[in-house]
Amino acid sequence: MPRIVRPTAYGLPEVLTVVETPTPHAAADGVVVEVRAAGVNPIDWKLYSGTFHAVEEDLKDAAGITAGMPSIGLECAGVVTEVGADVTGVRVGDEVIVYPVTAAYADYVTAPATSIFSKPASLGWAEAGSLMLAGTTAVHALHAAGVAAGDTVLVHGGSGGVGLMGVQLATAAGATVIATAAERNHALLRELGATPIVYGPGLADRVRAAAPQGVSAAVDFAGTEEALDVSLELVADRTRIASITGSPRRAAAGIKLLGYGPGQDAGAEIRSAARSELIDRAESGALRVVVATTFALAEAAKAHEVGIAGHAPGKLVLIP
Template sequence: MRAIAYEEFGSADVLSLRELPDPHIGPDTVLVKVVAAGVNPVDFKIREGYLQGLIDVDLPAVPGWDVAGIVEKVGLDTPEVEVGDEVYAYARKDVVSGGTLAEYVAVPVRTLAKKPASLGFEAAAGVPLAGLTALQTVRRAGVSAGQTVLVHAAAGGVGSFAVQLAVHAGARVIGTASERNHDYVRSLGAEPVAYGDGLVDRARGLAPDGFDVILDYVGGEALDTAPALLKDGGSVASITDARARDELGGQYVWVRPDSDDLAELARLIDQGVISVEVAEVFDLEHAADAHRAVETGHTRGKVVVRVAQTPA
């Protein structure tokens, strides 16, 4: 099969297109023919070696955890799916090796669900990691109706899903974003506020009593503002900064693969509760450019790699 792989840690230049053996599947795993694969910031951080000691990498490694495709072969005990099913997955395994930037990928059934019927494969491939992260942080922070919620990086891949989920829960949502993305944040149902110097005053201007929940998808300076913005007894969740847990008594979330949560996201997407924005699509041979696009940190929506033509 054709796949993107790297033999050493480094910049996107270490990625190359090559021929590799088709993956082997175990009893609780299925072989998925990849139509599209999502690219996330964690992919380039692993490739650059930043997460050594936290995530094991078996070189040469095929990167990628997000996938949308068609079940090609089933394992001995995978009653959840059949050959020909259209699925999507957050196909994270304990070791980064046989990832989703390939024509085929072995996917544990615990990490997949039926693809949202209303989405094409490319849009569906952009959902799993970001959508699960948003769903699990919103849930663990206890977002509920009547609350006032601050979402940092509201126009980003995770933040845009979190805004929509919090709005669906009945919360009033204020989201930090650059000025060029304010209309987009409004379209998601939130009130935008510019990040950067003066954020506390601007946010307090919109919510004088403070926030019941702060969802942090940036860390650093954004989380520095939490003590001044969080109500007494409020909740904070972060995916980037352990201070949310260690100093603020909140949640530090590392997203988990979960087929039930993916099915819930698919249901909300098909009901029109959640929309998905794809920023750019690259062909497999240009996957290095997809990594470079994500590295800029300025994409609105998801970056996706097209591996095969969408089935008719």
Template sequence: MAVKWIAQDFGGLDVFTEVEADDLPPGRGEVTIEIRAAGMNPADYKHVASGSDRSLLPVQVGYEIAGVIRGIGPDTTIASGGGAVGDEVLAFRVAGGYASELTVPAADVFAKPASLGFPEAANLLLAGSTAAEMLDVTRVTAGDTILLHGASGAVGVSVLQQAALLGATVIGTASEKSFEVVRRFGGHPVAYGDGLEQRVRDAAPNGVVAALDAVGTDEAVDVSLALVDDRQRIVTIAAPGRAEADGFRAIAGARPQSAAFRNGVRARLIDLAGSGRLVVPIARTWPLDEAREALEFLMDQHPGGKLALIP
């Protein structure tokens, strides 16, 4: 019998509950994965905290996993080709990843590179595909200098690495204690807070051509609007209200256009990570049965890297 975490209601951490799950064989087009690591993301608790549509309850928690194929449906091939019991894989854009095993669509399952650990593999694609879309919609290319708000967070660290691969220069906002993280991944750190606009101007005397916001503060938005003339080259993942009011881009994984892009970029990101060109820093792992404690740690907003649950 498998176990999994669900949110039985909308609200705080007290609504998250560990329950037993049915152990059903995979059907055609499905793969059952014995989970070795479940990735953790702020969306795991934010969707529960802000939800209101009770028809969605109970909420299946967790969007990305890595593990070993335990079963595969008849005439079924995983997204990267092939697929057999015992193969190491990762899966993204799934529902219910906080579990000991999970049956998912084969189209969301990819071979895990041998060079990539299970916790790293389970934390690669949500942050990585979000970062890739931010760079894509703002048309970042070689020679560009861009501004990144929240450069030391999970999405920010992936943006830094992917921007470097494109040949772009990144001015990244962060707290001073996180400056070394920004530098490690190729960015030029500046402290957020009063005077941010001038500090960015000093760091980029020729200006910035795009701004990517991963924090959603009014400061981040106001500075972006002050520094970037073309509002189509400003994007946020955390301030959709400001984006609508001020006429710049907001993206989110639940939007069809974002979902299509993020699905399409998965294989490329896996290849980058497998070859060592895209690193997923892991701060800490937790046993699966301590998911509530791990979520509390994640909610602190400064975990220092990605977190994973280990069944």
């Protein structure tokens, strides 16, 4: 019997349980995919930890939240096993990337055909299954902050899933990138074209030393009070600061809040349009998906414990 990982209650990762479930069938406009890799993202544990209880009712679908206990796993890659009657251009046996989707911590997922993209042969399963959520978020954040050639951009949390995408995409756009990260991740960030600096007390001075020309934009993927304060101190134009996470204090600061909560810009159009471009970049080797660790499906709780600790250098991925 196929397996699926579900939270059985709100709480810590120990609430995650592997249960058996019948093989799903495709809707007329959808497909069934046998999952080979499912990307792990902070939203997965935020969905059952209670973090999103404040999400407004009409935004719940966009955040992947359904009635009752949430389904987790919003991206994956795998092999098509069934194609709905109205779907064209997708065949059984195709290797695909699926995003967005719900309930991807499973052996099989159903997905609308609009979420299906051909997986480049050059991209490994783990990389393909964890490219999209972080990648589309980074594209949205850089767009919101108006990052372009000639900018010097401060990337808070440059070594995380979203950060590593943001660093590479900003560099590719021609920006000079200063990225915060723990020291052990500095070599990787240098390799990807950024100037790494450690976060923590004295951050603003270290950024000034690394970028004497000044910082024209900032994207906050860390969500700390320090990231907010340093961004406000160093970036003159507040509309060029974008944050994807952090305390409500950001709302009053006049910066751009991206995501699915009240007052945030979900960026549906730009994120949707970014998917093909991200795959093309990954296929050509211009964009690297850095996988930190893979876990078996039954180890989802362990993967979440590592994720919640907040220092994995890159993506965590479940391999059913």
